Amino acid sequence: MNSAVVLSPGLFTTVQDAGRFGFLESGISPAGVMDDFSFRAANLLVGNEPGEAVLEGTLIGPSLRFQGSCLIAATGGEAEMKINGNAVPMWQSVPVKDGDVLSFAPMRRGCRLYIAFAGGIAVPDVLGSKSTCCKAKIGGLQGRTLCTGDELPLSGSVNAAALAVCEELVPDFPVQISLRVVLGPQENAFTPEGIRTFLSGEYAVTPVSDRMGYRLEGPQIEQSAGADIISDGIVMGAVQVPANGQPIIMMADRQTTGGYTKIATVITADLSLLAQARPGDTVCFHAVSVEEAQEELLAYQEKVKNIKETMLPVQGAEMQMSLKDVVRLMQEFQNSRIGVLRFSNPQGELYLEKGGPEESGPEKSGGTETTAEPQEDCCESAPGSVVTSPLVGIFYTSAAPDQPPFVQVGTAVKKGDPLFVIESMKIMNEIVSERDGVITEIMAQNEQAVEFGQPVLRMK
Known part of the structure; x- marks a missing residue:
């Protein structure tokens, strides 16, 4: 049987299907997916019945390593999805093979994403549903969210063609x-x-x-x-x-x-x-x-119903999806401080990637090159790099009110050390350092509401 090993669980990832019905009189919540449309679209893309169980991720999706080949699809909020570090489109079937790693960047728009696997997720039904109800501790994987090291059993691939949802049916998620x-x-x-x-x-x-x-x-x-x-x-x-x-x-x-x-x-x-x-x-x-x-x-x-009737073969949908991504990334580039845009062509498909300032030379693909002068960092007047909040939420300097702050000005940190906590969607998210450094400034107050991307620390 195929499976997927959880390398990182994301913020709140559970197994969900259409829900558990008929037990309200016993005080049991239906649970089930939050976004029914994205859920059904994901299943249809991999040839499943629309109500088959999927993974539902919140704000930051999981990272999975596959053991065996499978056809997968991710739908829902807008996030950068990657296979082995190469960007691949959402709202489209994607084949994966043994050893491939699926990962997601934090969501840019929307709150939840859905990952469907051809053949479904092989967890047992509990009261007629595979849905996870964390409060009752039933369904899914032992009635809880995914954890690092979990092995998610998959029912095995079915003979389904790779398809893409028609662009007109892909929802927009306004603020x-x-x-x-x-x-x-x-x-x-x-x-x-x-x-x-x-x-x-x-x-x-x-x-x-x-x-x-x-x-x-x-x-x-x-x-x-x-x-x-x-x-x-x-x-x-x-x-x-x-x-x-x-x-x-x-x-x-x-x-x-x-x-x-x-x-x-x-x-x-x-x-x-x-x-x-x-x-x-x-x-x-x-x-x-x-x-x-x-x-x-x-x-x-x-x-x-129109999702299934209007889906396009991936070969015919690649340019449609890629051009949409190109436009989006070009818009992001115009508002960013990234110095270089780079075209690449992994697996025969067109992608637009953003390169860092260290990539001083243009990359070419089919005679096309795109370059731009690095823009001045808005925080460059002060030394060091800025750490921003990855979520909208409440900023906390420590894990609990009676505990000392993780860091203060002058604290030396190692990669992986905790820096602060962001409470969002009732989840306490511990944010760790991505590199070694020394804290030079704390820019947010304890228990302050912060926005996505708001500077909260500076380190050198």
Whole structure:
């Protein structure tokens, strides 16, 4: 049997399928994937049934070494995907062979990615599903996230052609998200002003969000009779409003019942878009009728059906996908401090790679060369290199409040030593040094909210 060894688990990677249904009365959450569209697309790309189990990664995907050959596909949020260090496209089938290593850079857009394997993941069903529910400790690999050293059993390759999703069907993941909702079921628990506030306000996704629910922050929603009700059922997309007036959207790992008033429910057709929201993104709500929500669900189901019907053979899709990447990388280059752009041609496909300032000469491919003068580093007035936050979240100088900071000005660090912690999506992410050096400046305060790419340390 083929398998994949976990070299790095990413931030929060689990085995998920369409979910575990029929056990709400026993208090067991359905779990399952957050982004249904990306999940189904990944499976279709490798010839699986749409509901087969996949890996779901959060913000930073896993690194895997394959034992045996397989056809894989990755979909979801935008991230640089590599096989043996060479960039390969997402939203497309990719063959891997024994010894190949799959890796991902941190996601540029969106929050979750999905990795499907031809034949599926060979973990046992628990109550009719392979989905991991970490709170109940069931499903997937022992009911937990992937860990370094795990061996993920794969069912084996099937005879499927390499395909690519039509570019028009690849979703965009905006940082400002518009969600359609059906008001209720406790709409009458809110004042008319509270309803207007909810539908006109803009709410930010906070770092205190995860697969169970998204906590939002924005204009306070006024209630008419308090926030507490007799507990009743919770569906994915339900918008609860506790006493503080700040909404919480319940997601895949939600509890089965809840005792807060629910002002609205996000329609099914918009849940995949919501699932890709990350801390710092903003959402706004627009009310629709039940009939409109049903029409949008039918349109969504038709879109899922069109994935399979419009997929292109990889040979015919390579230029389409590559040109899209070229445009994106050219735009990134114009806003970066990278000195050289380089065309390369691994495995017969066109890629545009960014070279560092040390690559002073242009690289050529088919008579094409692209060069640019190195731009001045915006932090060059101070010595040393800047360490930036890889995530939106809360900056902590130590692993716990009662522990000393990992580093101070003057601290000598080795490669792999911890520097700080970023709390994001309820995950405490310990960030380590990528090289030996000495800390010369600490640019963020303990418990400060930081953005992706924000400078937090300087070292030489």
